[in-house]
Amino acid sequence: xxxxxxLQPDGLTIRxxxxxxxxxxxxxxxxxxxxxxxxxxxxxxxxxxxxxxMDSSGLGAVIAIYKAMPPGRQLTLTGLTPNVERVFQLTRxxxxxxxxKTGDAPEPPGDPDPGQKRPEE
Amino acid sequence: MNASPEPAGxxxxxxxxxxxxxxxxxxxxxPATVRAALLFLRERFDGSAGDEVIAKLELALxxxxxxxxxxxxxxxxxxxxxxxxxxxxxxxxARHVGGIACAVTDDGRPLPPSCLAAHGLPWTAPxxxxxxxxxxxxEGGFGWFLIQxxxxxxxxxxxxxxxxxxxxxPVTEPLLQNAPAAGTT
Numbered sequence: 001x002x003x004x005x006x007l008q009p010d011g012l013t014i015r016x017x018x019x020x021x022x023x024x025x026x027x028x029x030x031x032x033x034x035x036x037x038x039x040x041x042x043x044x045x046x047x048x049x050x051x052x053x054m055d056s057s058g059l060g061a062v063i064a065i066y067k068a069m070p071p072g073r074q075l076t077l078t079g080l081t082p083n084v085e086r087v088f089q090l091t092r093x094x095x096x097x098x099x100x101k102t103g104d105a106p107e108p109p110g111d112p113d114p115g116q117k118r119p120e121e
Numbered sequence: 122m123n124a125s126p127e128p129a130g131x132x133x134x135x136x137x138x139x140x141x142x143x144x145x146x147x148x149x150x151x152p153a154t155v156r157a158a159l160l161f162l163r164e165r166f167d168g169s170a171g172d173e174v175i176a177k178l179e180l181a182l183x184x185x186x187x188x189x190x191x192x193x194x195x196x197x198x199x200x201x202x203x204x205x206x207x208x209x210x211x212x213x214x215a216r217h218v219g220g221i222a223c224a225v226t227d228d229g230r231p232l233p234p235s236c237l238a239a240h241g242l243p244w245t246a247p248x249x250x251x252x253x254x255x256x257x258x259x260e261g262g263f264g265w266f267l268i269q270x271x272x273x274x275x276x277x278x279x280x281x282x283x284x285x286x287x288x289x290x291p292v293t294e295p296l297l298q299n300a301p302a303a304g305t306t
Contacts, residue, residue, distance in 0.1 A: 023187045024152035053159075053176075055183040056263040064260045083176045090270055091263050092242060096255065 001025050005036055011043030012036070021051050021058030021084075030061040034068055042073050049079025049102070054087050066097055076100050142169045143215040150193055150208045150227065155186040158212060169216050170292045178214070178221050178290040181271040184264040185225050185286060186210065188236075193229025193284075220273065220289035228282045237277055240266040 002017035014036050021029060037044050046065070048054075062077070069075050078100045080088065088094040142165045148154040159179055166175050193208040200206055208229030215222050243262035269275065272288035279285070 020156060022152065022156055022183065023190065024156045053179065053183075055180060055187060056261070056267060057187060059263060060260040063258050067256055067258060067260075082173075083180070086176065087180070087267075090267060092244075093258075096258065 001028055001032060003029075003032055003036065005039075007039075008041065008043075011041030011045070012039065013045040013047055015047040015050065017050050019050065019052045021048070021054040021061070023055060023057040026057035026061040029058070030064050033061075033065050037065070037069070037073075037075075043076065044069070044073060045076045045078055045100075047079045048077060048084055049081065051084050052081055054084045056087070056091075059087050059091060059093065062097070063093065074098065078102065141216040142166050143213075145211075145213045147209065147211050150186070150190040150210050150229065152187070152190055155183065155190060158186070159183055162214060166214070166216065166221070170221065171294060174221070174290060174292050174294075177271045178223070181268055181288070181290055182212070182214070182223060182225075184268050185223075186212070188264055189225075189227050189229055189284075193227055195230055216292075217289075218295070220291045222287070222289050223272075224285070224287045226283050226285045229284065231279050232277060232284050232286070236265050237275065240269050242266055 004015040004017055006013040006015065014033055016029075018025065018029075033046070046062070051058075066075050076098045079102055080099060085094070088097065088099065144162055144165050146158050146161070148158055159182060162182065163175065163179055166178065169175070189208050189210055194205050195208075196205045206229075208227040211224075211226045213224045243259040243266065244257075268288075271290060273291050275286075275288040277284070277286050
């Protein structure tokens with residue numbers, strides 16, 4: 001499984017270089033990402049821009065990663081392709097997870113105020 | 122090839138052109154074989170309906186096939202080599218007027234009737250960023266909700282040692298005329 005780790009001053013971005021986030025890799029994906037998150041930085045971005053297909057196993061892995069975020073750290077999803085976005089919307093998970101649309105400016109660092117949450121369509 | 126415009130109704134009544142895609146494959150239930158089957162399916166059906174329809178077809182089938190991999194294995198029935206009996210899946214998909222018809226059969230454990238009962242989401246939306254609510258979010262249980270949401274005419278029966286599941290992924294566009302990717306607005 002291919003993941004790319006990009007370190008930033010205030011956190012890290014994990015880019016998923018897999019076209020399919022499905023049952024064949026969901027468990028390994030979850031374990032690998034959780035290991036990378038442990039490397040530190042308050043802001044973690046999961047870049048799904050290369051993922052063309054995701055099923056409910058992939059969704060479950062993303063939710064598990066989100067739930068396992070250490071206190072005080074925040075997970076943001078970016079780069080959702082239409083097929084991936086559909087799964088989040090059908091399951092209503094887009095109302096809970098933090099999703100940044102491509103082209104949006106990143107949220108101000110260090111401000112996890114719920115009032116700042118960007119409304120999703 | 123007759124390219125002259127005509128009302129959609131008469132086009133739908135006409136017998137389908139000969140070259141509508143269909144697909145049949147037999148494989149042992151496993152996440153890797155499921156992935157291979159879905160990749161081949163997408164290759165064959167791309168352009169036969171709108172992109173969104175093909176994506177829904179792929180997702181619905183992925184959920185059905187994943188369920189067979191995850192829950193179908195009969196551990197009490199060992200094969201000759203001592204491994205558990207992973208179900209043998211027969212998958213048949215055909216483009217019809219009004220939808221893409223799918224039939225999935227397997228010789229795994231019977232499908233529990235509760236799977237076919239009306240499924241809601243396995244959770245209700247908590248207030249965003251409520252830490253305790255987030256910890257209660259389900260990590261699974263979405264499969265049958267998605268299948269029921271994406272498909273129509275879902276039907277199931279068990280005959281002998283096999284499960285038979287059939288459904289349609291609805292398509293509103295008329296059948297395409299030998300020209301994939303053309304007119305798929």
